[in-house]
Amino acid sequence: MSGTRRTDERNGRLGGVLSGLAVALGCLLFLGGFIWGAFVYQPYTVPTGSMTPTIDAGDRVLAQRIDGTEVHRGDVVVFKDASWGDLPLVKRVVAIGGDRVACCTDGKLTVNGKKIDEPYLASGQPASLNGIPSTTVPKGRLFVLGDERKGSLDSSVHLQDAGNGAVPRSTVAARVDAVAWPLRGMLDRPSSFSSLPGGVSQPGPIAYVVGMVVVGAVLIFGGAAWGPITGRRRRGASGSRDRGELAGVS
Known part of the structure; x- marks a missing residue:
C-alpha cells in the first residue's frame, strides 16, 4: 500500500500546484479586467x-x-x-x-x-x-x-x-x-x-472586460476550493484503505 500512498502524495502535490496556478491566473484576469475597464470606461448616473x-x-x-x-x-x-x-x-x-x-x-x-x-x-x-x-x-x-x-x-x-x-x-x-x-x-x-x-x-471591449472578470472569479474560487476538496477525498480514501488493512490483519 506504500506505493498507493506515494501516488496519492504525488497527486496531492500536483493538485496543489494546479490549484495555485488557477488562483494566480484568476487573480491576473480578475484584476486585469477591472484595471482595463477602469482605464477604458467611465461610469455615469x-x-x-x-x-x-x-x-x-x-x-x-x-x-x-x-x-x-x-x-x-x-x-x-x-x-x-x-x-x-x-x-x-x-x-x-x-x-x-x-x-x-x-x-x-x-x-x-x-x-x-x-x-x-x-x-x-x-x-x-x-x-x-x-x-x-x-x-x-x-x-x-x-x-x-x-x-x-x-x-x-x-x-x-x-x-x-x-x-x-x-x-x-x-x-x-x-x-x-x-x-x-x-x-x-x-x-x-x-x-x-x-x-x-x-x-x-x-x-x-466591455464584453471582454466582463468576461475576464467572470473567468478570473471562477478560477479564484475554483482553485481555492480544489485543495480542500481533494484533501478530504484523499483522507477519505486513505482511511478506507487503512480500515481494509486492519480487517485483513484480523
Whole structure:
C-alpha cells in the first residue's frame, strides 16, 4: 500500500500546484479586467428621463472614453456644452456634419432624405413633437436627440443656437456602451443608420472586460476550493484503505 500512498502524495502535490496556478491566473484576469475597464470606461448616473425608454432617470451607465472624431450616427454619447448647461448630458446622435436632417416624413425622422426607423423610441411616440425643419449640420458638429422626444431638451429646441442646434464633436467625452444598473446589458447599434456613409460604430471591449472578470472569479474560487476538496477525498480514501488493512490483519 506504500506505493498507493506515494501516488496519492504525488497527486496531492500536483493538485496543489494546479490549484495555485488557477488562483494566480484568476487573480491576473480578475484584476486585469477591472484595471482595463477602469482605464477604458467611465461610469455615469443619468439624471433625467430624456433617454427613456433606452435609459431611465437614475440609471447607471458605462461609457467608453472616446474622442469626438470617433462618433457615428446612432451612438448614445455623453457630452458637455457650456451653452446647454454645466452638467454632462446624454443624447443620441442622429446626424453628423454635412448631413441634412428633418422631421417628419410619414412620421419618421429623415437623414439625407432617408427615412430612419427608430426602434429605441417608445411605442406610439412621435419622432418629433413639434417637427424639425430641414437643417444642415455644420462640419465638425453632431445633431443629438433624446429618445424621449416629448420632453428632451436637445438639438431640436436649440435650432436657433450657433451650429443649427448641433454640438461640436469636441464636447463629447464618452459613448455609452451599456446600462450597468439596473442590469440591462449592451445598447444596440441601430441598423437603420448602417446604410448611411460611415455606417455605425462597433461596440467597445466591455464584453471582454466582463468576461475576464467572470473567468478570473471562477478560477479564484475554483482553485481555492480544489485543495480542500481533494484533501478530504484523499483522507477519505486513505482511511478506507487503512480500515481494509486492519480487517485483513484480523
